[in-house]
Amino acid sequence: MSRRTSRTALDTLRTPGRIPGFLKTASICALIAGLLSPLSQTAAAAEVTAANDYCGNQCSDILPPGQNGNATLAQILLNQAFGTQPAHAADQLGPYANLAKGHTTLTNATINTFFNDASFGVPADQVASTVKPAGRGDVTIVRDKKTGVPHITGTTRYGTEFGAGYAAAEDRLWLMDVFRHVGRGQLTSFAGGDPSNQGLEQQFWRHAPYTEADLQAQIDNAIATNGARGQQALADANAYLAGINAYIDASDSGRYFPGEYVLTGHKDSITNAGSIAHFKITDLVALGSVIGALFGSGGGGEVNNAISLLAAQEKYGAEQGTAVWESFRERNDPEAVMTLHDGKSFPYAVRPEDPQGEALPDPGSVVAEPLVYDRTGSAVGTSATGASTTAARTAVSSARRGMSNALVVSGDHTASGHPVAVFGPQTGYFAPQLLLLQELQGPGISARGASFAGLSMYVELGRGQDYAWSATTSGQDIIDTYAVELCQDDVHYLYRGTCTPMEKVEQKNAWKPTTADGTAAGSYTMRAWRTKYGPVEYRATVGGKKVAYTTLRSSFLHEADSIIGFQMLNDPDHVKGPESFQSAVQHINYTFNWFYADSEHTAYYNSGDNPVRAGGVDAEFPVWAQPAYEWRNWDPTTNTAAYTPASQHPNSIDQDYYISWNNKQAKDYATAPWGNGSVHRGNLLEDRVKKLVQAGGVTRASLTKAMADAALADLRAQDVLPDLLKVVNSSPVTDTTASAAVAKLQTWLAAGGRRTETTAGSKTYADADAIRILDAWWPLLVKAEFEPGLGTALYTAMTNNLPIDETPSAAHGPTGAHAGSAFQYGWWSYVDKDIRAVLGEPVQGALGRKYCGGGALSACRDLLLTTLKEAAGRTAAQVYPGDTLCAAGNQWCADSIVQRTLGGIKHGNISWQNRPTYQQVVEFTSHR
Template sequence: MPRHTPRTFLDRLRTPRGIPGFLKTASVCVLIAGLLSPLSTAVAAQGAPASTRTATATAGDSCGGQCSDILPPGENGNATLAQVLLNQVFGTQPEHAEDQLGPYADLATGYPALTDAKINTFFNDASFGVPSGQVASTTKPGGRTDVTIVRDKKTGVPHITGTTRYGTEFGAGYAAAQDRLWLMDVFRHVGRGQLTGFAGGAPSNQGLEQEFWRNAPYTEADLQAQIDGAIASAGDRGKQALDDVNAYLAGINAYIDASDSGRYFPGEYVLTGHKDSITNAGTIDHFKVTDMVALASVIGALFGSGGGGEVNNALSLLAAQSRYGVAEGTKVWESFRERNDPEAVLTVHDGESFPYAGKPADPRGAALPDAGTVAREPLVYDRTGSAAKAAAKSTSGTAGARALSSAKRGMSNALVVSGKHTASGRPVAVFGPQTGYFAPQLLMLQELQGPGISARGASFAGLSMYVELGRGQDYAWSATTSGQDIIDTYAVELCQDDYHYLYHGTCTAMDKVERTNAWKPTVADSTAAGSYTMRVWRTRYGPVEYRATVDGKRVAYTTLRSSYLHEADSIIGFQMLNDPDYVKGPEDFQKAVQHINYTFNWFYADSAHTAYYNSGDNPVRATGVDGEFPVWARQPYEWSGWDPAHNTASYTPASAHPNSVDQDYYISWNNKQAKDYAAAPWGEGSVHRGDLLDDRVRKLVADGGVTRSALVKAMADAGLADLRAEDVLPKLLRVVKSAAITDSTTAAAVDKLSAWVSAGAQRKVTSAGAKKYADADAIRILDAWWPELVKAEFAPGLGEDLYTAMTANLPVDESPSAAHGPTGSHAGSSFQYGWWSYVDKDLRTVLGEPVEGPLAQTYCGGGSLGACRTTLLNTLKEAAGRSASQVYPGDDLCSAGDQWCADSIVQRALGGIKHGNISWQNRPTYQQVVEFTSHR
């Protein structure tokens, strides 16, 4: 394993810079000496009780040994205090804590020689059941006779088989707590905005609770209402879901009680002061049904709530209009927005149109702010102690908040090929979510077999009563974040004071919701004692996010999303996906995911068919309302059929969502879904990360005879590509080579960049186990050049104010080491956000090449090829002269100038166990490779 290891624990999550006072070596040695002996029995008993080592009973399995998956770092996300201490001091790992990390990492160098027979060198066998010779333990959780948990020797994944529905779900809850109890506890507190009081007042913890609670400021009554509302009213399936949740909770709580009495609970409870290591005093609170909703609100915010940003859109539009005048400024803004770019790569590429959220011909109701009046609504008040000391800088953008926010930006991919184009005549799929890299991972693996349930795959910890992404008996499914716009911003006109607003003509009081959190130093966090209060003002149009004036009137800008107060509703769709009696083909699959209100792209494969569906509750906007900008909070501009009491509305029908069955192939890397589906994030233009997949899969399909290994190779090859180098650098080089280069430094840089493009434009190491890139100088040059060339190309024409406003909408760069980008360094996922398309379109215009959907103006050199070339050469020379130490300045993990380390992926610690960093590759965190051999 790599030697560099992060020193993190809920703090410094985005970049691992360590925690003040965390487990100082001297105190650790004392703790180990005092604790190893009394805890040795507990460590051995962590999987207890164990009994006969027999194979699990297997349900019908149509994979024929051709289903595989992987989820680093490992299945075991719990560690006793002794295990945590040993890991921190000596680097030892609990069993199954990182045994999937090595195979996952090795694919980056192993994929060129991959064959179907070698797939499980880099993945796990995802067949149902456990062969008798591979059984590591068999557990009857809680002493029940109606459920058995069998864990395999290789990965420790729980295979849960129940003879009753209750027993099956009880086993799922028990296994979840065995593998992720601490993480589940962390996230139920994050979802309530109460993390600091639970885990300490480190800036990252403050940032986490602020980040999520601002968007979902729920009371306990709100959480309970989600259970009592849509789920309880969903007929038999709703009743079954509630029964499943209660059984699942009973299993979690049974493990809490067993681990407490047996003293093998996670060691983080001792380190944060919740349990005493000697006397065992203290408690671990039981889980309750509202905890599940709190967990769901966090996951929904991270991965399934697209849209928003209307105020920032308005600010950049106003900047464009200020620069160019209203008419031309609007054209410039729209060309950068690329809301329906004709050159964008599509998932549904057969030409079918799915119009949604396009620009209205006659916009109505826009409520753009007066210049200079927008202010973010304060969230934090009444700081004391260490919180008061931190008041000088905002914690909403701290490492912790940005780390989990990066998971939202750390996107997912899918490659699915129809049987018409495969060697076997059966569909092949390689797909999975990119949920970020954490220790323990946010997801966990499991197999569930019981009445009405038959599935294996990944689920978010604490929400694993069903498999959320995985395979059934003869079908598999997965998702990528789609990001279509289900969020709108309303300008509510204030009356009386700052806390009353006009609702349908009546002056109405806002609701005040508060959280007061206090903390004291712990072993895990030496942050001094402190406290603060978070306060959110809520209206019927959602929480207040900004204040401003519009045409001189005082307003509060509120944010309303269709999934607000409805994060738990999606449980019905996941229940259906796990039901073998429900999903028997692609149409059933599409009907199931229609019940999921998160914004996801869903993919399906069985032995005969493939399918795709874009989920989410897309609100029907009033005629003329442009969802890109704030609108007045008045009846004519509200969502059609909107019920403010329950935040329900009329939604676009299923047929209007991008969907398809048996297209020749599907790819998704969070790109545009279909023609005229204009509800996309910024940056879906002529160059997008999805092109890396589309180019490779399209070629495979054209050649025919696609195999599982060929599709894995395409994914892995794209996962090492530098998007800028593959799709934009050739145009940059055409410009700079349009005349002789006389400067020797610049010429040498051009030669290196040209050679890199010829070699494949990848960020790949020289050999397996090496920590140096094959084209290190060229990579260094482009990493230094890109941000500078973008600014030099566009800032003179746009002006500093507009350029700054546009970069607030879309950052210029997201290379693997770009700590200044939206994802940050060490996050793996890269090249989702950047000005790749703008540079591409602008340069093609300068070169006189055809461009569909061009920018409204030409920027590089004012449109002159010679002047553009001079701009690029000047910035290239400056970039080429920057040393590796300047380009990669280093952090607590990496020395300055260590290019490989700067790119490397870190499993960001959410508990006490740390892991080594691995070489960069841009791929899903959890990933499946599937090809079914038969169908029911």
């Protein structure tokens, strides 16, 4: 198979069930047989000692689809042709999926039917293989029979980290290679010209348009500013890289490297010509910039906020328009569910009484900065202006930053007297998964859990000897927009009174021919203009002056800094209780909510470099790029500033319980995303956990059941539909179509308002008609309820800030179809507040006016009935139009979760659950 016929990109692999065209021959079986590699590992009966494990066999975890994320060419061809799965590629997917129906009868004894035993070590009868990577005598990698997870034990620190790198490459080499190229904006050159490759690299490179010098500077700065721990981190990273590269060399010479290298033309399957580039330390920073962009950098969107504010002021006048805008923004909503419910205030980014320095654009002047240029130097795709284009991009990135949950209960309310936690990050569903599992035991390191592939020199989310920790994305605002006044031309700007040239950073991409005759070669260039105040994102005028709007992020040029916090979390000599846990995560500059549990205590801390803003600056809107409005003590050379002290970050020890589903952190912590008000998916956890705590005797099983029940809930049904039906039923419903629809909705609501199968594996929903009706009704009722009062222009601007719907099947929603995560972004809070106001019920943080039917109950009822009748008439095929995976009208399939292929192996879709990807269930029985 030549490189010319191997095609170019992941495009031949992405579509489930699609076999690459060059493989559709009668000789496929012969080809597979000729490619089967002589892989072998040394089996051993030696037991890995469970070092200082205080969990008492009560720690469990799960990470679908499976630990093995590498596949040889032969394995890929078998999977493409016959659906065959390599060992441990999908063995965690079934147990994960089965919890959806199996949770109702869950007991502590059956938890590991749906999770893995996360105890340290491997019992002797469960050892599948033992290897000493590269023949080293100071490290051993033992894999267990059930999951194939590597348990890495080193007698030296170097050996431990070498083993971590070797095992990571064994499990995720191709994925690691993909994402080091994504982080540099080079995926298309690496994997071909497929549009999805281009979209992926463009999204992340826009966020972090770094040069190689920038990547190296991050390493140098992180090491230089962190003393002995910084030096240790550098040594750990270099050992980790040596392990990765040792595996690359071994797999290359043994010809068992991932088959994607052949399919993308980097290796020849017959001659073995070609090479796999060794990893270097700047690759780790490139990988880190992608993870930071996905999950750890909240805020931004100030220009889009300004556009919607101007629309509100145009509609209602300055004073009332501002009040209307603020009511929809819900930046500090009094009805929002909070992680810290003890009443303590943590003011941050609150609205100033007298805003200073605002630089709102002239109406209609905003144009998105071009990113992509063709080979002639012409900008590509730059016709869109204003809110509509940029909001879509903002919504996508925001949604990807917000998919995790946590349930933690103090020992005062558990059956055992020990805290119980069920928590984990939602990192999406991919094949292979972005995360991998591992256990690390060595000098100064003792942990088991999940880490991002390519960054697994430490466990990032998991458990230590007598404690466990996890995170949810917090999304607080660490990104601000500055209006830099242009001078001389469009690439010079005023910096503290001096006309200064912008820095042009470019990344060129070119890919090989995609057809046999070699005519489909392509190329394009990404270009970013950087200023002292960050990269340019938009152009506009303000008061007639030409400006560039730039985006300044506190973690820009500092993605590597967080390595110190993760190092501390893995160090048993550092984390010995809740206070030392908090001191560790304070070193993580990504915006995360961190949760902790040991046998005696629970704790919470909100991390991130929160900049200290100048007095009077409103973080919601662009401000002038002038010294008076800069972050305090800001140094543009290093992008460092004064940051709020740890005591001002929401934090707590031993609250009765904690819940988090990307909801508001604490009172007056006014950085929540749009729509974080009276109805938020965090309520689904709050209601269930609060009830358990009030009853007492919480167990691992009961807390897991609460999580799983919330994971099947339709938020609209449980928290908004009851009030909608109050309005509809305020008078008898005489229309037969509407009456039948109401009856179906009421029956579904009485059954719990969940989206769940009739029986396990049926692929058919109970109350399917009611679910279809609500899915069809919601967008109709929202538009009918709000557009007449807001007017089309303002309604459109507001929907650009916040999409109206994010059901599991809402392909138009921020997370897209088949992504699992749902009900984070939508107008549920707005509808709830408005309908309650129309009903005459008390509303805190009301919208300022009534919208449904102009505020009249009878008119609101007529509006709801009209749209309900229309929704009831929509067929399943209209509501669920189908895609490459699902036939039109297949409701279950439309909701289902798909492991999105990032390599050659595909998996079947599973029933929808709104839960973390990686998840732990823990209850420690003792403490050091």
